[in-house]
Amino acid sequence: MDKFGISVAISFAVFLTLSSASPIQIHAGFELIGTIEGKIFVMPIVGPGSNNLTFQDAVSKCQSAGYRIATLESQAQNDMVEELAGRWSWIDGIDLLIPDVFFSINTGKNLTYTNFLEWNRPVPGKDDRNCIRISCTNGNYCEWLDVNCNDKYSVICEVPVGI
Numbered sequence: 556m557d558k559f560g561i562s563v564a565i566s567f568a569v570f571l572t573l574s575s576a577s578p579i580q581i582h583a584g585f586e587l588i589g590t591i592e593g594k595i596f597v598m599p600i601v602g603p604g605s606n607n608l609t610f611q612d613a614v615s616k617c618q619s620a621g622y623r624i625a626t627l628e629s630q631a632q633n634d635m636v637e638e639l640a641g642r643w644s645w646i647d648g649i650d651l652l653i654p655d656v657f658f659s660i661n662t663g664k665n666l667t668y669t670n671f672l673e674w675n676r677p678v679p680g681k682d683d684r685n686c687i688r689i690s691c692t693n694g695n696y697c698e699w700l701d702v703n704c705n706d707k708y709s710v711i712c713e714v715p716v717g718i
């Protein structure tokens with residue numbers, strides 16, 4: 556084998572090892588968005604109803620596959636998901652207790668990280684925009700927006716830690 560042939564053979568062997576060693580089997584109907592900071596983010600593959608979920612539907616959709624709705628906890632997690640998701644999607648966070656104080660339905664605690672844009676923050680006061688959608692269209696205008704929980708979007712899920 557020449558030098559090139561050997562390096563191709565080695566790369567292929569490494570690829571096979573990595574792919575067969577992956578401990579994560581993505582549930583049918585879902586695709587991997589990416590992994591970062593110890594988290595694994597997935598979302599429904601585009602198909603009938605995949606972009607047509609209320610917030611409640613979205614929570615159920617993740618749970619139906621053993622996932623949970625994604626809590627984006629840092630700028631790095633947010634940026635990766637926003638860039639790669641490509642569709643308007645629900646993420647964890649509702650403000651039903653205190654207007655515009657969003658808390659995680661996964662942890663019951665206030666969100667410590669948010670990515671509302673300065674000019675598009677939740678308007679203070681009680682309203683019916685109690686859930687959070689991430690939007691990112693071709694890498695532009697990436698932001699969180701508080702919207703009505705009955706609107707219909709896709710969802711970002713995460714693999715619960717410890718599975």
Ligand SMILES: *[C@@H]1O[C@H](CO)[C@@H](O)[C@H](O)[C@H]1NC(C)=O
Pocket residue numbers: 603604605607
């Ligand atoms: C979206 O959801 C609504 C209400 O649940 C339903 O009537 C409609 O047929 C759905 N559309 C698609 C494309 O799944």
Ligand SMILES: *[C@@H]1O[C@H](CO)[C@@H](O)[C@H](O)[C@H]1NC(C)=O
Pocket residue numbers: 653656663664665
């Ligand atoms: C969440 O934040 C609000 C407003 O700052 C505060 O009143 C509330 O106690 C906090 N909740 C928790 C669980 O820390």
